Amino acid sequence: MEIKKRIEELTNDLLRYQEAYYVQGKSLISDSEYDGLFDELARLEREHPEYASPNSPTVRVGSDLTSDFPEVKHTIPVLSLDKAYSVEEVLSFMTKCEEKGKENLSFVEEEKIDGISMVLYYEDGLLVRGVTRGNGSVGNDVTPNIKTISQIPLRLKENIDLVVRGEVYIAKEDFLKFKDLDGAANPRNLASGSVRRQKSSETAAIPLQIFVYEGFWADETIAPKDHISILAKLKELGFRINPHIALFSSSKQKSQNMLDSAKLEGKAYAFDDLESYIKDVTAKRASLEYEIDGMVTKINELNVRDELGYTEHHPRWAIAYKFESPQAETVIEGITMQVGRTGRITPVAELTPVALGGSTVKRATLHNQEYINDLEIAIGDRVSVVKRGDVIPAVEEVLEKNDVGNTTFKIPLTCPCCNTPLVERGAHLFCPNTDCPDQVLGRITFFTSRDCMDMESLGPKSVEILIKHNFIKDIPDLYTFDFNKILDENIRGLGEKSVNQFKAAVEESKKRPFRTVLTSLGIPEVGKKGAEVLIKGGFDNIDKLIEASQKNDVDAFIKIPQVGIQTANTIINAFNDKVLLERIEKLKSAGLQFEENYEENSLDQIFSGQVWCITGSFVNYNPRGLALAEIEKRGGRTTSSVTSKTTHLLLGKGGGSKRANAESLGVKIVTEEEFISMINKGKVIPKSEPENGQLSLF
Ligand SMILES: NC(=O)c1ccc[n+]([C@@H]2O[C@H](COP(=O)([O-])OP(=O)(O)OC[C@H]3O[C@@H](n4cnc5c(N)ncnc54)[C@H](O)[C@@H]3O)[C@@H](O)[C@H]2O)c1
Numbered sequence: 001m002e003i004k005k006r007i008e009e010l011t012n013d014l015l016r017y018q019e020a021y022y023v024q025g026k027s028l029i030s031d032s033e034y035d036g037l038f039d040e041l042a043r044l045e046r047e048h049p050e051y052a053s054p055n056s057p058t059v060r061v062g063s064d065l066t067s068d069f070p071e072v073k074h075t076i077p078v079l080s081l082d083k084a085y086s087v088e089e090v091l092s093f094m095t096k097c098e099e100k101g102k103e104n105l106s107f108v109e110e111e112k113i114d115g116i117s118m119v120l121y122y123e124d125g126l127l128v129r130g131v132t133r134g135n136g137s138v139g140n141d142v143t144p145n146i147k148t149i150s151q152i153p154l155r156l157k158e159n160i161d162l163v164v165r166g167e168v169y170i171a172k173e174d175f176l177k178f179k180d181l182d183g184a185a186n187p188r189n190l191a192s193g194s195v196r197r198q199k200s201s202e203t204a205a206i207p208l209q210i211f212v213y214e215g216f217w218a219d220e221t222i223a224p225k226d227h228i229s230i231l232a233k234l235k236e237l238g239f240r241i242n243p244h245i246a247l248f249s250s251s252k253q254k255s256q257n258m259l260d261s262a263k264l265e266g267k268a269y270a271f272d273d274l275e276s277y278i279k280d281v282t283a284k285r286a287s288l289e290y291e292i293d294g295m296v297t298k299i300n301e302l303n304v305r306d307e308l309g310y311t312e313h314h315p316r317w318a319i320a321y322k323f324e325s326p327q328a329e330t331v332i333e334g335i336t337m338q339v340g341r342t343g344r345i346t347p348v349a350e351l352t353p354v355a356l357g358g359s360t361v362k363r364a365t366l367h368n369q370e371y372i373n374d375l376e377i378a379i380g381d382r383v384s385v386v387k388r389g390d391v392i393p394a395v396e397e398v399l400e401k402n403d404v405g406n407t408t409f410k411i412p413l414t415c416p417c418c419n420t421p422l423v424e425r426g427a428h429l430f431c432p433n434t435d436c437p438d439q440v441l442g443r444i445t446f447f448t449s450r451d452c453m454d455m456e457s458l459g460p461k462s463v464e465i466l467i468k469h470n471f472i473k474d475i476p477d478l479y480t481f482d483f484n485k486i487l488d489e490n491i492r493g494l495g496e497k498s499v500n501q502f503k504a505a506v507e508e509s510k511k512r513p514f515r516t517v518l519t520s521l522g523i524p525e526v527g528k529k530g531a532e533v534l535i536k537g538g539f540d541n542i543d544k545l546i547e548a549s550q551k552n553d554v555d556a557f558i559k560i561p562q563v564g565i566q567t568a569n570t571i572i573n574a575f576n577d578k579v580l581l582e583r584i585e586k587l588k589s590a591g592l593q594f595e596e597n598y599e600e601n602s603l604d605q606i607f608s609g610q611v612w613c614i615t616g617s618f619v620n621y622n623p624r625g626l627a628l629a630e631i632e633k634r635g636g637r638t639t640s641s642v643t644s645k646t647t648h649l650l651l652g653k654g655g656g657s658k659r660a661n662a663e664s665l666g667v668k669i670v671t672e673e674e675f676i677s678m679i680n681k682g683k684v685i686p687k688s689e690p691e692n693g694q695l696s697l698f
Pocket residue numbers: 017018021022026027028029030031032034035062079080081082110111112113114115116117118133166167213296320
């Protein structure tokens with residue numbers, strides 16, 4: 001019910017923002033806030049399609065129709081663009097296109113001009129109509145105004161029927177000169193307002209410009225066959241084309257040859273150059289004469305474009321990379337307390353969702369009371385939020401105080417979960433009750449998480465239900481609880497299938513090595529690295545750790561070079577805690593590994609220091625994660641894309657642009673067979689290719 005409401009709320013809000021933005025040229029919220037809400041709605045609709053409205057802004061192009069101009073139907077789809085916020089996403093878009101198109105493709109990179117979309121209709125070589133994007137299928141006829149833009153040819157050099165898409169914009173410098181005319185907030189608003197003037201003489205007074213970027217020929221026999229040839233032809237016909245064009249393909253030479261044969265000036269690159277290219281454009285963005293808000297990646301081959309087609313909202317053959325801002329502005333709607341698995345209380349700001357550094361941010365940490373006091377943070381304040389590195393977003397500054405009189409927030413004195421009075425330890429407050437349900441949940445889900453015992457079916461949602469129904473209270477209960485009992489309670493969503501998955505996960509977890517079990521206990525200072533250090537330092541079973549701790553044998557710990565006195569004391573403290581000792585005892589009797597198994601860990605670390613990437617599909621490793629596990633077990637690192645740090649590419653059937661990337665970077669390419677003989681030193685004969693040669697692509 002709550003989700004249904006949220007979807008309704010987001011739909012209505014976004015439609016309201018769209019109306020203001022497209023029709024009145026006003027922004028009620030910032031673009032990144034808008035994008036954040038849009039992404040949230042798209043995600044909720046994906047998860048709950050039953051609640052999605054047919055009028056949702058995610059399936060319709062934001063309409064800029066006004067009643068001031070006649071409406072005309074478009075003869076081509078005039079849509080928005082799908083968005084990406086990282087180079088990785090763009091690369092993965094390219095790979096998917098190649099997989100779907102089943103061929104090696106080339107892609108054009110264009111600047112995403114921040115202006116207003118315009119569709120120009122030519123008949124017999126004459127400009128007959130200039131039409132706004134409208135709602136994608138119907139637009140406003142603004143021909144008289146458009147004719148005032150001298151860069152738009154009224155008559156072409158050929159007598160053809162042609163539809164052209166372009167972006168009308170005003171240069172930054174001109175914006176500064178003319179903005180006071182109608183109080184426009186930014187160049188796009190001024191361009192948009194000028195195109196919609198009732199008197200063309202007023203439009204003519206504003207120095208509007210245009211770059212065109214798509215052409216649709218009525219006569220297919222004379223239509224160019226790829227995007228770069230379209231651009232070259234448009235230029236020849238008298239249109240203004242943005243000279244900042246780049247073509248990406250499997251090699252720089254190939255791209256250059258293609259540009260040459262299309263007779264288009266532009267830069268030629270290999271896929272591998274994309275990251276540095278986008279970086280470069282981002283750096284030069286400020287010095288451009290006009291505003292751009294991103295880059296557009298488009299498939300160059302028109303036959304594949306036709307094959308992929310359109311959604312109701314955007315073409316499937318293009319994607320817009322939006323420049324990420326490392327900082328965003330939004331409002332603190334509320335402040336909640338998070339109780340960590342150790343009982344630590346963290347105040348969290350609940351934000352109006354905002355797009356930030358590649359994702360949508362709804363919550364940001366406020367660290368502790370001292371931090372809140374220093375920044376004087378109150379509910380309702382407008383704040384700036386930042387994301388540094390991979391850390392959780394944090395509120396950085398109050399930009400505007402709330403106008404309802406809320407004062408600086410005070411963290412409550414009792415635990416929000418179990419009401420126990422909080423205690424102070426250092427800069428933080430803690431809930432001292434180890435049975436506190438939030439702590440229990442945190443502790444168990446940490447234990448089952450992917451980086452720990454990796455019990456996928458027992459994720460936070462399932463564990464929460466199990467705790468709610470009093471089935472489990474602590475980690476060892478996972479091993480003693482009779483999961484069949486769940487079936488008696490008829491819990492929605494938890495049927496026999498889930499029960500079997502739970503049981504399998506529990507059994508599977510008993511095989512996890514000691515180092516993993518030790519990490520999963522959640523002892524301070526004993527993370528993945530810490531556990532490894534202790535084991536290598538001689539603590540290769542749990543009893544040795546407990547014994548040394550109970551004897552308070554600090555020396556036994558600090559003789560390990562990586563362990564300092566403070567860490568030693570923390571560990572010793574932990575292993576003197578009765579609750580932890582009991583937990584360990586129970587897990588021991590459940591059959592978990594509490595001793596290092598040297599045989600299992602004696603796998604030669606043949607991939608140590610290497611960085612592997614994997615692409616395509618495999619006969620012996622299906623899903624591909626199995627191959628990744630083999631690499632990691634032998635000391636290798638794995639990544640999702642080929643970069644300059646990648647040392648090996650494991651290449652299956654159908655590997656697309658990653659292969660090209662690897663080749664141009666000189667990354668060693670390893671086939672499945674070679675890989676198997678590397679890890680088995682040739683002992684095992686791999687399964688052969690299935691007869692029908694079917695591929696399963698990811
Ligand atoms: N602040 C607000 O209240 C508010 C409201 C609505 C929309 N918005 C902003 O507008 C965005 C969505 O707007 P949209 O759908 O109109 O545009 P878009 O950002 O999704 O981009 C699509 C448009 O880019 C233009 N474009 C520029 N250069 C291009 C090129 N080289 N090739 C192809 N297209 C090019 C085209 O006109 C195309 O229609 C949102 O992401 C948001 O940032 C903000």
